[in-house]
Amino acid sequence: MKISILGRSTGRGRRGRTSAAVALGAVLALTATACGDDGSGGAGAEGDGKGEIVFWDNNGGVRTDIWKEIIADFEKANPDIDVQYVGIASTEYQSKVDTAIQGGSMPDVGGISASMLAGFAAQGALEPLDERLEGSSLNGKLNKDMIESLRAAGGGDDRLYSVPTSANNGVLYYRTDMFEKAGLEEPTTWDRFFEAAEKLTDKGSNRFGYTIRGGAGSIAQALDAMYGQSGITSFWDSTGRKTTVNDPKNVKALEKYAALFKKVTPAADLNNDFTKMVAQWDSGEIGMLNHNLGSYQDHVKALGVGKFRGIPQPAGPDGKRVQVSNPVDGIGLFKSSKNKDAAWKFIEFAVSAQSNSKFNESAGQVPAHADAAKDAWIAKAEPTKLAAEALSDGSTTIVQLPYYLPDWNTISKADNEPNFQKVLLGDMTAKAFLDGLAEQLNEAQAEWDEQMG
Numbered sequence: 001m002k003i004s005i006l007g008r009s010t011g012r013g014r015r016g017r018t019s020a021a022v023a024l025g026a027v028l029a030l031t032a033t034a035c036g037d038d039g040s041g042g043a044g045a046e047g048d049g050k051g052e053i054v055f056w057d058n059n060g061g062v063r064t065d066i067w068k069e070i071i072a073d074f075e076k077a078n079p080d081i082d083v084q085y086v087g088i089a090s091t092e093y094q095s096k097v098d099t100a101i102q103g104g105s106m107p108d109v110g111g112i113s114a115s116m117l118a119g120f121a122a123q124g125a126l127e128p129l130d131e132r133l134e135g136s137s138l139n140g141k142l143n144k145d146m147i148e149s150l151r152a153a154g155g156g157d158d159r160l161y162s163v164p165t166s167a168n169n170g171v172l173y174y175r176t177d178m179f180e181k182a183g184l185e186e187p188t189t190w191d192r193f194f195e196a197a198e199k200l201t202d203k204g205s206n207r208f209g210y211t212i213r214g215g216a217g218s219i220a221q222a223l224d225a226m227y228g229q230s231g232i233t234s235f236w237d238s239t240g241r242k243t244t245v246n247d248p249k250n251v252k253a254l255e256k257y258a259a260l261f262k263k264v265t266p267a268a269d270l271n272n273d274f275t276k277m278v279a280q281w282d283s284g285e286i287g288m289l290n291h292n293l294g295s296y297q298d299h300v301k302a303l304g305v306g307k308f309r310g311i312p313q314p315a316g317p318d319g320k321r322v323q324v325s326n327p328v329d330g331i332g333l334f335k336s337s338k339n340k341d342a343a344w345k346f347i348e349f350a351v352s353a354q355s356n357s358k359f360n361e362s363a364g365q366v367p368a369h370a371d372a373a374k375d376a377w378i379a380k381a382e383p384t385k386l387a388a389e390a391l392s393d394g395s396t397t398i399v400q401l402p403y404y405l406p407d408w409n410t411i412s413k414a415d416n417e418p419n420f421q422k423v424l425l426g427d428m429t430a431k432a433f434l435d436g437l438a439e440q441l442n443e444a445q446a447e448w449d450e451q452m453g
Helices: 013-017 020-030 064-077 090-103 114-122 130-134 144-152 176-182 190-199 218-230 248-258 267-271 274-283 293-303 340-350 353-363 382-392 408-412 417-425 430-452
Strands: 051-057 081-087 109-111 163-167 170-175 208-211 286-292 308-311 321-324 329-333 396-399
Touching (some): 064 340, 109 340, 114 408, 163 353, 170 176, 208 274, 218 286, 218 321, 248 417, 248 430, 293 382, 308 382, 329 340
Antiparallel strands (some): 109 329, 163 329, 170 308
């Protein structure tokens, strides 16, 4: 098995491997009673392992049904514990948690992915979980690379603040029925992708070749398209201090990608987050969609397995594929909880083989639990199988995004999503946008290097 995963090369070890482990993990996996007074200060309490705990879902709405099913299973097995579920949209989760940390109204347990972990950990809001994991039934059962990803994303102290639940990969979904009717080849290369986007578009009939993500979460998708086309294999240059996002090759790639807006995409894409984008693709006449494994089951329910495929992102002319990383998702225990014993019982149950398999089959993602990763449903989920094969055959390089930077989530979302919309509208050049993004990233990296000594 050959796996090609390149990224920032530094002497500081773990942080350079954050997102590489996500991709490697996917391959290996496949063979308010209890709220603290101060989210960042109070140490909370262990409690007696009974009573009520509050769980915040970081993908509310999308994953609400499956979490409620797991919670019902848990409460049946633990009748002395009541779990209050609070579903929060993924686009609002970080700001909700940040506000709760400052206001002292934290839950006991919450979804914590690698992309937001460093920011929460830097505020002292999360409980280290290493000792609890070592003494639990999960010890030795979880994918080591997913654990490594979350440990490295925690901000540099080498502690584990989130127990992994799943790994994700970027996918290009395309309508096989529309491609066959148009006589188009499968969009396995970027040239075929752009050709299909144009030929499948018929604005007069309200048909479009592609749907672009212009709303919340747009930056990661844009980075994926940039690095995929440019073939640049590292987020940082050889010094490790300057980002490659504004490399001329990436600028040219973003110009070509952004030019798709309204030419071969719906105008509504400007404000679409992933839920609106996915719903639009499932219900409309759109040829292609970039998302991840998480929306696979939505497409199956809406279209059936015969009208679409989910394949790895397009490859370059040399047959090599470059993708940016997708963060490992997980569950964390907030330090302010006054019932940590009961909260940990919930985490341990939620990531058990049975629950983890149930969750990931619903989500279409790669389980963290080794036994869950052997379940039969995975072999039937074609996008998951194909993503793993692409990672294991040596054709794919993963560009590691700097989740370890406490400012990463703010820079890649709130600070730059409005500017990307300006690029789509033609009010800002791709170069100006990427130069501004690079300046922020280089500054954040310099601050990080200074803190790390």
